Amino acid sequence: MSLFNRAQLFGQLIALPTLLFTLLFSLFYVAGYDFSVAGFYYRLEGGHWALQQHWLLQDVLHSSARQLNTLMVMAVLVICIWRQLTASDQRRASCILLLSLLLSFGLVALIKKALPAACPWDLQAFGGVQPFNWLWHSPAPGAVLGQCFPAGHASAGFGWLALYFYWRDSSAARAKTALFGALLLGTGLGLVQQLRGAHFISHDITSAWLCWCCCSFIYAFMADLPGQNATQSSLREGYV
Template identity: 45%
Template sequence: MLCSHNGRTDMARLTLLFIAILMVTQVTSVHLSFAHFLYELEGMQWALRQHWFTETVMHTGVRHLNSVLVASLLLLFGRDCIRYGWTPRTQNRGLLILSVLTSFGLIAYLKTVTQLDCPWDLVEFGGTRPYYGLFQLKPSFIEAGKCFPAGHASIGFAWIALYFYWRERKPKRAMIALVTSLTVGFGLGFIQQLRGAHFFIDDITSAFIALWVATIFFNIVNRKPSEAKTYA
């Protein structure tokens, strides 16, 4: 469990692994090489950028679906607060909401701070801007990008919080939620890569942020085991 001592050790190891992956991509530019592979595969253009499936269904449609899910979760939380008051049930659901929304918000904020470009913005991929890495200072006269970390992939990754929400009471459901959120996140991220909207490191970064956010929120409150199993 990520809330245990061993869990903290696991998170420390994951953090070191993430930092290593980030450094390797910046030093070797392997993320650029993979983007070049996809770009060449599509005929030296981002042929899927405005495709009805990748743009209308998997981008716009999925965003709307996620908005419905978040709104539904907020309504359930409000209903529980009115019906049960502040109980372990509402508390846990509140942590779920905070984790999901914080993941979305933090990733969106970092996109404005890092100012990195999408592949489709870069000269080597048919765009107009030169490439600048994460640790390179971007001149102020060059328009700021908003493509790191990956926002769309966070629609899947933010729901990693469901793993923590269910892990004590329904461990099997928790594992399904974890696998599903990672699969959806990386799936949506890859579709965005096919559109030229992101590099793969953008998706890995969003996954790590969402995992850390959920870990922090669900480690704030220590519930008694007997309380943790009394609600669905």
């Protein structure tokens, strides 16, 4: 498959998700429904983030979940190295899975550092001291903003959308299960942080879209796509 065709495939994979992301981001971030949902949680917890330090959310579903995710990525790394050394027929697929995970987590972390944004618990509207600042505006002098956009914790779930592409060409059932599983996991981890006051819904939506784009990119430009071998054989035969 030519580079142009792979670029077309990448475009096809992200077209609909990007449209959905744009609509949801506009609804929650631009139209302000982020504040409506966060305000609901804030009032539900008694006018303060009562669950911010709760052992289940902080220690188990945040800290321990992050550690588990790190261990899972390390396991993928070991499997990938093993398959390279043993000349497994899953070498390419394993590399795609590993690179998709690393790119997803890495890009989200990079953007978090490049676009400092306050968490809900930092904002005046939710008991904090910082005024709200749009992402495209420069922060006020002296403002101390957190690194809360996009959502890093939710990406620990959404990054595993990579498993959808891992099985996309070999098992439709497993790919579908991986797709919904990663979306459910990312949404659940995102909800944990929303309840703690750490993120808005738009932060999670952005992480989901970024992870999907990263996985789509790696798959479109690295996968041994169906029909590719036949095309290459035909080209070779034409030169004989």
